[in-house]
Amino acid sequence: MTDSTVGFVLGTRPEIIKLAPVIQECHRRGVDTHIVHTGQHYSDSLDAVFFRQLGLSPPDVNLEVGSDDHGAQTGAMLAGIEEELQATEPTVVFVQGDTNSTLAGALAGSKMDVDVAHVEAGLRSFDDEMPEETNRVIIDHIAEYLFPPTAETAALLRDEGIPEDRITVTGNTIVDAVETFDNEAATSSQILSELGVSEGQFDLLTAHRAETVDDREAFERILSGVARASAQAEREVIYPIHPRAEDRLEEFGIAVPDQIRLIEPLDFFDFLRLESTADLVFTDSGGVQEETSILGTPCVTLRYGTERPETAFVGANCVAGREPSSITAAATQMRGKAGDWNTPFGDGTAAVQILDAIPELPDREAVTAPE
Known part of the structure; x- marks a missing residue:
């Protein structure tokens, strides 16, 4: 040493x-x-x-x-x-x-x-x-x-x-990590079979930031917009819910739309597997914007701005805000993209x-x- x-x-x-x-x-x-x-x-x-x-x-x-x-x-x-x-x-x-x-x-x-x-x-x-x-x-x-x-x-x-x-x-360094572990996640993770979903036939949601979930109206609008966007494509939404968000759902008495399935937080391999096989990812997380751009999965950001603008520049991400109509429009724009953009990181x-x-x-x- x-x-x-x-x-x-x-x-x-x-x-x-x-x-x-x-x-x-x-x-x-x-x-x-x-x-x-x-x-x-x-x-x-x-x-x-x-x-x-x-x-x-x-x-x-x-x-x-x-x-x-x-x-x-x-x-x-x-x-x-x-x-x-x-x-x-x-x-x-x-x-x-x-x-x-x-x-x-x-x-x-x-x-x-x-x-x-x-x-x-x-x-x-x-x-x-x-x-x-x-x-x-x-x-x-x-x-x-x-x-x-x-x-x-x-x-x-x-x-x-x-x-x-x-x-x-x-x-x-997220590129280092994803390139190192993506294949291992694909081999070892059983999350798709455990959830009963197929590659490309579901959407993924993450929402945990204070400005997203601590405001009842904002949280409800996001859930409504994501559910509407996914219903249009006949996709179920998998939402590994952060403890903070789960507490707010209970505190506010928010009814989660039927289109959205809540599951427990996931380990790295299982979450990476869902990110890489989802049809579309909705997120308020900067890290998820990065990870999806590396994995070739189109992303919709549930915020009004991003500190990762490179993901939007290469076509991997659309910043939608929190209004249901904007979320559905962004989902229509992003869904089905080939994911052949150059990784910006x-x-x-x-x-x-x-x-x-x-x-x-x-x-x-x-x-x-x-x-």
Whole structure:
């Protein structure tokens, strides 16, 4: 092993999936890692199973922060992460995306003079009402190493005055993960038979964001629009429901349309299998927009904007908003697309490029060169 220890701070399903290629590349290079799980997602169905399927060891520590108001949650994370960084003194600490876990990890590293590396930097929705937008901007401006997935996101960083020498375009590590595990998911997952559905004969829905499900009228309009759009194509909708959304359905007394079948949250392989075989995917998730564009499945985004505009530029995604008529129109536009667009997020070597860009760590050629 090298003398370096690399820290990772993560707390949600997307962070686990997108940091897994970087963690695995560290191991290939003989670099020690220390993984801090904040506990932002705190059910086995939302995180622990992903470590197992991605071939990762359990995190070195789980802070078990759980859900709370933004300030209380972030503060608790910050205190716990700081303690871990003091104990391990990593060369660099990696964070990914835009969650409160990501913000807390970046702040802790910055306060302790540990270099912060931000995977998936530069994304902007230009919607200041999204708490994630505030997180993204703060993280990017305190990180030492910024890894935007595309030239467009790199340009946004430059426009904000971030120095060029901190920016390295690498593609997105989700391409690494999907290309690595899509075939395995197709072989091992039995989700299609378990649900009694056939490839291309169902639609998939994900909806969990606060602005989607915490507003009763918005949630009802989305469910109505998705059900109407799928009924027109004679497709059933499979909806793996997030605990937050399930709580809101009960709290608001919302009647779910018959066209939509609620199921429990899925592990990575099962969800990847549904994404790759659905006729159409409806989502409010940025990560799902990315994954469907890589898999060649057309997507309708249930928001009024996106920080992944590249998916729309290549024709993989249509941003529909939350009105039923707009959702049905977008579904008509997207359904049946061949999925032959070019993946906008790189060639699946993002993790290699990310570690090669950090001079304190050994590059791949040095590790793999014959003696």
